[in-house]
Amino acid sequence: MMYLDNAATSPVRREVLEAMWPYLTADFGNPSSHHAVGEVAARGLAAARETIATALDCRAAEIVFTSGGTEANNLAVKGIALAAPRGRHIVTTAIEHEAVLASCDYLRRHHGFEVSLVQLGDGGLVDPGEVAAALRPDTTLVTIMHANNEIGTVQPIRAIADIARAAGVPIHTDAVQSAPWLEVGLRSLGVDALSVSGHKLGAPKGIGLLAVRGSVPIEPVLHGGGQERGRRSGTENVAGAVGLAEAIRLRASASASIGDAVRRSRDAIIDGVLGAVPGAFLTGHRDARLPAHASFCFPGTSGEAVLLELERRGIVSSSGSACAAGSDDASHVLVALGIDDDTARTAVRFTLDSTIVEADAARVVSAVAVAVAAVGSLR
Numbered sequence: 001m002m003y004l005d006n007a008a009t010s011p012v013r014r015e016v017l018e019a020m021w022p023y024l025t026a027d028f029g030n031p032s033s034h035h036a037v038g039e040v041a042a043r044g045l046a047a048a049r050e051t052i053a054t055a056l057d058c059r060a061a062e063i064v065f066t067s068g069g070t071e072a073n074n075l076a077v078k079g080i081a082l083a084a085p086r087g088r089h090i091v092t093t094a095i096e097h098e099a100v101l102a103s104c105d106y107l108r109r110h111h112g113f114e115v116s117l118v119q120l121g122d123g124g125l126v127d128p129g130e131v132a133a134a135l136r137p138d139t140t141l142v143t144i145m146h147a148n149n150e151i152g153t154v155q156p157i158r159a160i161a162d163i164a165r166a167a168g169v170p171i172h173t174d175a176v177q178s179a180p181w182l183e184v185g186l187r188s189l190g191v192d193a194l195s196v197s198g199h200k201l202g203a204p205k206g207i208g209l210l211a212v213r214g215s216v217p218i219e220p221v222l223h224g225g226g227q228e229r230g231r232r233s234g235t236e237n238v239a240g241a242v243g244l245a246e247a248i249r250l251r252a253s254a255s256a257s258i259g260d261a262v263r264r265s266r267d268a269i270i271d272g273v274l275g276a277v278p279g280a281f282l283t284g285h286r287d288a289r290l291p292a293h294a295s296f297c298f299p300g301t302s303g304e305a306v307l308l309e310l311e312r313r314g315i316v317s318s319s320g321s322a323c324a325a326g327s328d329d330a331s332h333v334l335v336a337l338g339i340d341d342d343t344a345r346t347a348v349r350f351t352l353d354s355t356i357v358e359a360d361a362a363r364v365v366s367a368v369a370v371a372v373a374a375v376g377s378l379r
């Protein structure tokens with residue numbers, strides 16, 4: 001079986017599990033406990049925070065551990081918007097993850113915020129000039145993802161951040177999909193807050209983080225014992241944090257050639273599929289794209305049926321987003337790109353890992369050609 005759904009989730013890396021193991025067994029303490037057992041856990045947590053801060057170009061005290069990307073996005077959007085001293089206006093895009101869009105919608109419905117969606121260019125790319133045009137004197141937050149999970153488009157986040165910060169508006173970016181492949185430093189990207197999720201990176205599900213500059217006020221979403229400097233209550237997932245630190249460290253020390261190799265396999269899939277399947281088109285931007293991401297529409301088919309055909313041939317892919325899988329709704333991302341609902345339902349996404357080589361790409365291309373032909377002939 002060839003697993004090509006790494007944007008949905010990835011297996012835990014052996015090194016990550018090994019780093020976690022002591023904190024699940026002998027060093028099981030509660031890091032808030034004032035005794036030796038707790039102190040061992042607290043030291044593990046502090047070391048994890050330091051490792052992550054180095055890799056994410058921020059200070060250890062700026063890391064808030066969360067249960068994952070969804071919680072990090074909720075904390076960033078609600079927390080920064082509600083702590084802002086004045087104004088009730090948010091700038092975002094229509095292709096954000098649901099955790100951002102639903103948080104914005106919550107602020108609109110319950111706290112009187114207005115939400116502006118920035119116009120999208122080719123392949124869902126954001127023009128920083130459009131962000132500048134959307135800013136108002138009462139804007140309290142800009143939240144624009146670094147890379148999109150469904151179409152792989154990578155935004156010019158540094159240029160967008162420079163515009164927001166020059167206007168004195170905090171900027172958050174959802175880096176859940178970019179963190180496994182691209183540099184995602186808080187200061188090097190120029191953002192104020194950045195979300196990361198462990199399970200996309202070779203750490204387990206149930207751990208993630210928000211890196212948020214110390215200068216940016218943030219209202220907690222979870223209230224309780226005041227852990228994480230009062231920004232996120234709840235006993236920390238020490239083993240998860242240690243695993244996330246190891247996954248981020250491994251990613252930061254990985255050689256650039258890994259990204260280059262996966263990019264070549266991705267390109268072989270994109271070029272091969274577009275050449276072999278009549279009517280197929282790529283979704284998202286051709287060049288400003290995650291190195292491991294290939295996504296298509298196959299008009300005249302059903303994406304779900306193509307997935308099943310591919311799975312019968314040993315290839316595991318996805319119709320777009322795991323969150324929307326199972327629902328019959330057309331993807332909000334593809335619809336925002338101007339793709340009609342019926343065509344959006346023909347989407348199939350392949351998200352690679354570093355083990356996929358160009359020979360695998362050839363196998364994917366021929367399986368896709370056969371699967372699409374099989375589904376098309378049934379209709």
Ligand code: PLP
Pocket residue numbers: 007008067068069070071073097099145147148149174176177197198199208322
């Ligand atoms: N943001 C993006 C871009 C994602 O792709 C995902 C997960 O699919 C999330 C946020 C949510 O992350 P988690 O599954 O850790 O809650």
